[in-house]
Amino acid sequence: MKICSDKILKIPRSGIREVFDLLLDYPDAINLCIGEPDFTTPSFIIEEAFKAAKSGATHYTANAGFLELREKISEKYKKEHELHYAPDKQIIISLGAMEALFLALMSILNEGEEVILPDPSWPNYEAQILLAGGKPVFVPTKEEEGWILTPHRIAQHLTAKTKAIILNSPANPTGCVYHKPQLEEITNITKDKDLVIISDECYEKIIYEGKHESIACLDGMQSKTIVINSFSKAYAMTGWRVGYALGDEEIIKQMTKMQEDVASCASSVSQRAALKALASGDGAVDKMLEQYRRRRSVLLGEIEKTPLTSCTPPQGAFYAFVNIKGWGQNSRDVALRWLKEAKVATVPGSAFGREGEGYLRVSFSTGEDKIKEAFHRIRNIL
Ligand SMILES: Cc1ncc(COP(=O)(O)O)c(C=O)c1O
Structure with missing residues (x-):
């Protein structure tokens, strides 16, 4: 008898982890794999968490999280998107965007139902869809199309079993951002279909051109969309x-029921910290964004100076998806070569899907000097 379940054994191991494990053997490598802000959480948020813990915010909260936090999130969506979500029925606080996504998939998927997702994309989507009993359907996206999930490609993959489409804007790993015309096109082909859009907007604040648009704002789409968001990336938390997730009352109700069985609630102290971030965090977000913007331009300059290497400028998040097809090897081999010979760690594009082959994900969640030094080393091995 196999001790572990078929369900867990069919979940692939993340290709990102493989690089992290290898990194242990190269302690002097410059780490451009980082998938989170390198900043520490702004100190006024940390102070608030201390205060909250001391004043007794040390208990379970409601399954859906503190009502006060849900109220503030509702106000944010009213202010930023003119969308109304009832705090007591249409919002749930979760353990990061990660758990919100999992609860959403568990609440909507029956065995064998299909979920369309971009290839390349964040690997956890595939694993979560499989855990929830669904079938991931990868839809190719291309650098020459700005890495956007195009309506004609979505249409080619829609079947009677399609239950959901995952959109991620700004996207990990490509940095692509969906603008209104593209969201309108997706709306046009999906609005008459009985399916759910899961819109992962956790990088919404890290955007370099234009402003973040949510598909939930488009005509008739709010009730079909589960918006997933997080404090992790915007506030370095x-x-x-x-x-958190916002969406249809029935789905949020089921997600909240399941929260009781999975984690009971998100950490009470962290929820208090999140309240503070929402109330006073805008300045800190702007400062971090300014730094990412500078690093992005340094990185793009370095890539331009590096032979055989190019990049479509990312419009959001803190990743560049760098084209290394000119190096004549697959992305895993190039990543290993950069690591072993140049002592620079990046993630092979193949870790994000078949269409990621020929690319490396280079994170610019690190200092400008390190980015410059990394590319100096890479040019030296050429
Ligand atoms: C696209 C995407 N969605 C969700 C997450 C999870 O974020 P959180 O820390 O909020 O769980 C990540 C984290 O890297 C991500 O890149």
Whole structure:
């Protein structure tokens, strides 16, 4: 008898982890794999968490999280998107965007139902869909199309079993951002279909051109969309594990029921910290964004100076998806070569899907000097 379940054994191991494990053998490598802000959480948020813990915020909260936090999130969506979500029925606080996504998939998927997702994309989507009994259907996206999930490609993959489509804007690993015309096109082909859009917007604040648009704002789409968001990336709060979902009352009700069985609630202290972030965090977000913007331009300059290497500028998040097809080897081999010979760690594009082959994900969640030094080393091995 196999001790572990078929369900867990069919989940692939993340290709990102493989690089992290290898990194242990190269302690002097410059790490451009980082998938989170390198900043520490702004100190006024940490102070608030201290205060909250001391004043007794040390108990379980409601399954859906503190009502006060849900109220503030509802106000944010009213202010930023003119969308109304009832705090007591249409919002749940989760352990990061990660858990919100999992609860959403568990609440909507029957065995064998299909979920369309972009290839390349964040690997956890595939694993979560499989765990929830669904079938991931990868839809190719291309650098020459700006890495956007195009309506004609979505249409080619829609079947009677399609239950959901995952959109991620700004996207990990490509940095692509969906603008209104593209969201309108997706709306046009999906609005008459009985399916759910899961819109992962956790990088919404890290955007370099234009402003973040949510598909939930488009005509008739709010009730079909589960918006997933998080405090992790915007406020440098990855370790606090606070995220949330907004959506249809029935789905949020089921997600909240399941929260009782999975985690009971997100951490009470972290939820208090998140409240502070929402109330006073805008300035800190702007400062971090300014730094990412500078690093992005340094990185793009370095890539331009590096032979055989190119990149479509990312419009959001803190990743460049760098084209290394000119190196004549697959992305895993190039990543290993950069690691072993140049002592620079990146993630092979193949870790994000078949269409990621020929690319490396280079994170610019690190200092400008390190980015410059990394590319100096890479040019030296050529
Ligand atoms: C696209 C995407 N969605 C969700 C997450 C999870 O974020 P959180 O820390 O909020 O769980 C990540 C983290 O890297 C991500 O890249």
